[in-house]
Amino acid sequence: MILSALLTSVGINLGLCLLFFTLYSILRKQPGNINVYAPRLVAEGKSQQRTQFNLERLLPSPGWVRRAWQPSEDELLSILGLDAVVFMRIFIFSLRVFTFAGIVGIFILLPINYMGSQLDIDFSDLPQKSLDSFSISNVNDGSNRLWIHFCAAYVFTGVVCYLLYLEYSYISSKRIAYFYSSRPQPNQFTILVRGIPISSGSSFSESVETFFTEYHPSTYVSHSVIRRTSRLQGLIGDAEKLYRRLADLKSKNHAQQRFRRDGFLGLFGRRVGLLDHYEKQLEDLEDNVRMEQSSLAGEEVPAAFVCFNTRFGAAIALHIQQGVNPTEWVTEQAPEPHDVHWPFFSASFIKDGFSSSGLLLHVRFLQFYFLFQL
Structure with a gap:
């Protein structure tokens, strides 16, 4: 890589970052975008659209960057929930990994590579010269200094694994503490059952009642069959x-x-x-x-929400196979009430399988596409 090309790339990326920060700073203050940038405040009635024109709306302001770093993890947990804390921990973990890699690369590997003599490079016109003298290609063939690169790779892998272990333990403890400190939610006592078989002369509701009364008599409470709505x-x-x-x-x-x-x-x-x-x-x-x-009395679909009297009973029914046929009595964790997508329940098992497979293939295609672009 040529030094001038590297500096040009750095300048372009810094310019794009500044442009995106400026656009975000301006767009977040527009009244029409308040439902996009502050949906929680709008839902809680703490923020309303302002119709009066204000010149300050069209000027970028960096104050939101400082305010974004002010809340602590406890404040994020109480205001935005556990997902926001985990999202922030991803950035913290990335900063730790890149900081360690930068220290090892700059203070250990770069001097080792620069002191090699495998490449004959003239530094009289450095901006137009290649930076290969700072890479491993400048280390002499058969030099013992190559072991430093090998050791650095193993050390870096070990440190990353250790940081992953610490991060996993920390997030797990936060998740358990958040679970026990929060109030029990209805979806924790409920499972979603799909592919309900039906016999002649009975309805889906009767089939669910008979099945769970027979196989889960001590924990089963009630059920609600889903209808086409x-x-x-x-x-x-x-x-x-x-x-x-x-x-x-x-x-x-x-x-x-x-x-x-x-x-x-x-x-x-x-x-x-x-x-x-x-x-x-x-x-x-x-x-x-x-x-x-x-008019919805007869519009049932082969899916139902089944409620239990304990979370342990719901977990048992969730993780065991309910029948011999794997396409019948398919159980999964019930979503939260505001996350329910009702048209999803009318899909058959085969259609749902094709949809899941298509989504997986699409994700894999995007992963390989960006991998090859790199």
Whole structure:
């Protein structure tokens, strides 16, 4: 590698970093991006969109970098949860590894390579010369100094493994402490069962009740069979959007209320107030939701949430095979309530297997693609 090319690469990367920091500093202050950069504050009602124009919004500010490093691990754990702590520990582990590698490389390996004489390099025009004199290719053939490189590789591997062990022990202890200090969650007592077989004259609910009452009589509590609710979820989503519009409209000055026409695309029909129009639409959606809920009695899918009276009972049912056929009574950990993706449960075992295999192949393709790019 030529020194001038290395310096050019360093300058380009530093320029890109500065550009990205500047863009983030500006975009995070725009009112339209508040749901992207501060969703938790918006959900808790601690942050609201500001419609007044402010010149300070268009100027980058480095204050967020200092504030990002101020919270301690305990504060991150209490505010953002264990995932944020683990994410920060990844950066700490990476800094430790690269710091050790930099010390060994700069103060041990670089002087050893530079003192070699395998390459005949003229340093009269250093910016246009190669940096091979600082690499292992400058060490003389058969020199005992090559053992320093071998030892450094083994030492570096051992240190990285030791740091991984320390990091794993630390995160494991944090995870156990967080588990025991937090309140029990419903998903910890629940498993998801898919591929429920059905016999003639019975429903999925009856099959689940019979199966778990027979094989887990001391820990089984209840179950809830999943139903096809795609239309219902769509109606609920529309109602939530309309409710947010209505709440935002009510929070503004009534004198500033806008009007529209109730016909096609708001271009035809009589002129009505948005407040009355949204309230009427919300009432219609509520009626549609009630009608849809009443028509879901027979829309069952072969999947159910099964609840147990202890977390140990749920763990036993989760980790043992429930039947001879591996495609039936498939158990997995129940997701948290806000992480449930309802269309997922209507997929068959074969379709789910193809989807998982396709996702795995896609990830492997991306890994090999970036590996070959390097």
